[in-house]
Amino acid sequence: MSNGIVIFEDDEKVAILTGIKRPSSNPKTGAMLQLSTIVKAVDPVTAHKTNQDKLICGECIHRKNSSCYVNLGQSVLQMYRAYKNGSYTKLDFNNRAVYIQQLNELGKLALIRLGAYGDCSFIPNFILTELMRYSTGVTGYTHQFFTSEKDTHRAFMISAESKNEALQAHKLNRRTFRVTHDIDDLLDNEIVCPNMNNTKITCSNCLLCDGRKLGKNIVVQVHGVNKNKFKEIPIYKH
Numbered sequence: 001m002s003n004g005i006v007i008f009e010d011d012e013k014v015a016i017l018t019g020i021k022r023p024s025s026n027p028k029t030g031a032m033l034q035l036s037t038i039v040k041a042v043d044p045v046t047a048h049k050t051n052q053d054k055l056i057c058g059e060c061i062h063r064k065n066s067s068c069y070v071n072l073g074q075s076v077l078q079m080y081r082a083y084k085n086g087s088y089t090k091l092d093f094n095n096r097a098v099y100i101q102q103l104n105e106l107g108k109l110a111l112i113r114l115g116a117y118g119d120c121s122f123i124p125n126f127i128l129t130e131l132m133r134y135s136t137g138v139t140g141y142t143h144q145f146f147t148s149e150k151d152t153h154r155a156f157m158i159s160a161e162s163k164n165e166a167l168q169a170h171k172l173n174r175r176t177f178r179v180t181h182d183i184d185d186l187l188d189n190e191i192v193c194p195n196m197n198n199t200k201i202t203c204s205n206c207l208l209c210d211g212r213k214l215g216k217n218i219v220v221q222v223h224g225v226n227k228n229k230f231k232e233i234p235i236y237k238h
């Protein structure tokens with residue numbers, strides 16, 4: 001079996017689950033299967049330069065501002081090349097019963113991160129549900145909640161770029177994951193991601209970022225290679 005498996009594809013995009021043979025070495029997340037969505041037609045660097053990454057990142061402000069924490073020229077580019085040269089196994093998309101069984105098996109007793117790159121809300125909800133059905137734990141995030149009519153899966157935390165956005169999501173009973181420059185300025189129902197003060201706490205043993213769980217909302221300090229380009233959205237506009 002390859003280290004990555006294509007769990008969904010259409011004419012424009014591909015969703016790939018990696019870490020099948022070798023778990024992720026990401027020190028923040030710990031060992032989790034990682035689900036990414038990439039543009040099918042062009043490599044991720046070109047997709048960003050030509051705005052084709054809208055297909056998998058939608059209206060995410062970090063795509064528009066080029067402030068995304070993901071370094072496109074490294075692991076995402078390698079993933080795209082591996083996909084193009086046929087290194088990844090594909091699930092049986094043509095046989096629904098077999099497909100669902102394969103998704104259930106892949107996720108069984110696994111820890112899964114929805115959204116290593118790209119927004120997994122562009123993957124049909126039933127696929128995510130079947131992948132997570134027998135999993136041990138999940139983390140997930142979406143930037144499409146405020147800009148799309150789409151019914152985003154309840155497993156996603158709602159990525160918020162301001163307190164105002166966070167409050168809007170809380171009114172609709174969704175938990176948020178907010179990025180900020182000032183982690184001392186929190187709402188009453190927010191806590192700072194525990195990994196920031198204790199690197200032994202990883203997503204794989206924390207699992208607070210499962211949007212289906214009840215609990216506090218999460219805040220992190222802006223991070224990543226493009227953090228200086230990050231701007232908070234001062235006023236939420238519908």
Ligand code: SF4
Binds near residue numbers: 194195218
């Ligand atoms: S709160 Fe927990 S699950 Fe969420 S990002 Fe921080 S360590 Fe990961």
